[in-house]
Amino acid sequence: MISVISRGFNCQQIYKAYQTRDGVVSALEDVTFSAKEQEFVCIVGPSGCGKTTLLKLIAGLLEPTSGQIIFSGEPPDDRPRSALVFQEHGLFPWMTVLDNVAFGLEMQGMGRHERRDLAQVFIEKVGLFSFANNYPHELSVGMRQRVGIARAFVANSHILLMDEPFGSLDAQTKLVLRQELLKLWRNHQKLVVYVTHDIEEAVILGDRVLVMTGHPGRIREEIHIPISRPRDLSFKEQSELMEIKWHIWKILEEEVRKSLWMST
Amino acid sequence: MDVHLKEDFRLLGIRPEKWYILLTVIITSIAWELGVHIGALSSLFFPPPSVTLLTSIKLIINGKVATNAGATLLRVFVGLGLGVVPGLILGLAMGWSPRLNVLIDPFIAAAHPVPKIAILPLIMILFGIGESSKFVVVAVSTFFPMLINTIAGVRQISPIHFEVAKNYGANLFKIFTRVILPGSLPLILTGTRLAFNMALLITIAVELVAAQKGLGAMIWMAWQTLRTEELYVSLGVTSALGLIFNFLLQRIAIYLAPWQTEQRI
Numbered sequence: 001m002i003s004v005i006s007r008g009f010n011c012q013q014i015y016k017a018y019q020t021r022d023g024v025v026s027a028l029e030d031v032t033f034s035a036k037e038q039e040f041v042c043i044v045g046p047s048g049c050g051k052t053t054l055l056k057l058i059a060g061l062l063e064p065t066s067g068q069i070i071f072s073g074e075p076p077d078d079r080p081r082s083a084l085v086f087q088e089h090g091l092f093p094w095m096t097v098l099d100n101v102a103f104g105l106e107m108q109g110m111g112r113h114e115r116r117d118l119a120q121v122f123i124e125k126v127g128l129f130s131f132a133n134n135y136p137h138e139l140s141v142g143m144r145q146r147v148g149i150a151r152a153f154v155a156n157s158h159i160l161l162m163d164e165p166f167g168s169l170d171a172q173t174k175l176v177l178r179q180e181l182l183k184l185w186r187n188h189q190k191l192v193v194y195v196t197h198d199i200e201e202a203v204i205l206g207d208r209v210l211v212m213t214g215h216p217g218r219i220r221e222e223i224h225i226p227i228s229r230p231r232d233l234s235f236k237e238q239s240e241l242m243e244i245k246w247h248i249w250k251i252l253e254e255e256v257r258k259s260l261w262m263s264t
Numbered sequence: 265m266d267v268h269l270k271e272d273f274r275l276l277g278i279r280p281e282k283w284y285i286l287l288t289v290i291i292t293s294i295a296w297e298l299g300v301h302i303g304a305l306s307s308l309f310f311p312p313p314s315v316t317l318l319t320s321i322k323l324i325i326n327g328k329v330a331t332n333a334g335a336t337l338l339r340v341f342v343g344l345g346l347g348v349v350p351g352l353i354l355g356l357a358m359g360w361s362p363r364l365n366v367l368i369d370p371f372i373a374a375a376h377p378v379p380k381i382a383i384l385p386l387i388m389i390l391f392g393i394g395e396s397s398k399f400v401v402v403a404v405s406t407f408f409p410m411l412i413n414t415i416a417g418v419r420q421i422s423p424i425h426f427e428v429a430k431n432y433g434a435n436l437f438k439i440f441t442r443v444i445l446p447g448s449l450p451l452i453l454t455g456t457r458l459a460f461n462m463a464l465l466i467t468i469a470v471e472l473v474a475a476q477k478g479l480g481a482m483i484w485m486a487w488q489t490l491r492t493e494e495l496y497v498s499l500g501v502t503s504a505l506g507l508i509f510n511f512l513l514q515r516i517a518i519y520l521a522p523w524q525t526e527q528r529i
Contacts, residue, residue, distance in 0.1 A: 084431045093523050094446035104432040135523040
């Protein structure tokens with residue numbers, strides 16, 4: 001029998017501190033949580049609570065000051081362990097949509113024709129078929145984020161890390177892209193860690209929501225969202241959602257108010 | 265209802281704006297010509313355009329323009345090649361490695377402000393009075409604009425692009441070819457254009473003081489023999505070369521960095 005290890009990760013007592021001019025600033029303190037295969041985990045918190053830092057630690061772009069992140073079920077080939085979708089400006093302006101999407105495959109050493117064919121498939125999946133040979137500056141912000149998502153999916157890593165990917169979009173575009181993202185997530189069975197400051201977005205998308213507060217960044221509460229998928233949001237589900245949203249807001253409210261007083 | 269877009273008005277395939285430029289040139293020339301004939305302008309200092317035109321035809325036919333422009337262009341491009349290539353390589357290295365930058369920057373900061381034409385005597389002591397000393401002066405003068413633009417080009421690449429590349433597993437070679445080179449290309453191309461203009465400037469200056477051939481030498485000779493119309497012809501040829509090569513370099517930049525064109529226009 002082949003034992004199948006679930007592909008996920010485990011953050012154990014992560015501390016991250018930065019050296020600044022005013023001394024050492026603690027960005028993350030005692031962050032412990034785990035995420036498993038095919039899960040959709042949302043991290044919600046006010047700006048400056050260390051969400052992006054946490055994501056970069058998981059991506060391996062930063063090293064924790066102490067604590068460790070243990071990954072289970074490593075891919076056997078040289079696929080990247082995780083793919084990061086950035087807030088914005090994550091695309092290379094000097095590459096066409098096609099080359100941007102194929103970038104991860106190129107880094108894995110895939111041949112030119114093969115990777116372009118595969119990238120084309122994903123470009124079509126995010127509905128940008130006729131823009132494959134355009135440069136990012138010729139696209140709208142929403143289209144650019146779709147390119148970023150296609151690039152992350154095509155690289156075929158098991159973990160997808162998303163840093164407020166829809167933060168700068170208008171409400172309607174956001175709705176459509178969320179649905180597209182959920183569809184891709186279901187079809188490709190990835191573990192998604194989705195960072196946002198939008199409580200509603202976190203609750204609608206996530207299987208689980210980690211609520212973070214800042215200065216220093218800690219996980220205050222972990223909330224399971226008991227609503228089944230696909231979430232068509234019936235009246236009963238809506239009121240359930242409202243309750244969870246209200247609960248999260250109560251956790252964050254005090255801190256948000258405090259930071260407002262401090263800045264005025 | 266059909267919508268008819270107004271067609272661009274063209275005369276002989278040329279847009280009206282271009283005709284205005286030509287019109288300005290013609291009117292100025294006629295005024296100049298008349299000014300000389302009625303005695304308002306001295307023909308010694310301001311030879312009439314008709315004379316300058318005839319002189320330029322004569323100088324083109326007897327090969328004087330080609331010989332001198334050729335000599336100037338040779339100096340410009342040999343010097344440009346000798347200066348721009350090291351400037352590019354060192355600029356990429358210094359932009360990428362902060363440590364190397366700290367090490368070398370003091371020398372650059374000290375050498376950069378010196379007007380490059382001022383080091384001509386020193387270069388002539390070191391390299392003799394032949395062509396090689398001229399190449400070296402032009403090379404030194406083009407090295408700095410290229411170096412400084414390349415360093416800036418690498419530095420202004422957003423850290424996000426390095427993070428994306430690392431996240432997808434790019435090695436150092438891939439980071440260089442897929443992020444650093446294309447990311448700094450627009451400023452490298454600007455550096456090349458600035459270096460060309462510097463090369464032309466310094467070449468003419470060097471030829472004014474130390475050359476038998478070249479447009480600078482032609483200008484100097486025309487002044488010494490008071491052949492003003494020849495002076496105007498050589499000035500015209502010099503500025504035409506500057507215009508043509510600036511135009512070509514701009515076209516090359518648009519071709520090589522098409523993602524930049526929209527921001528530039």
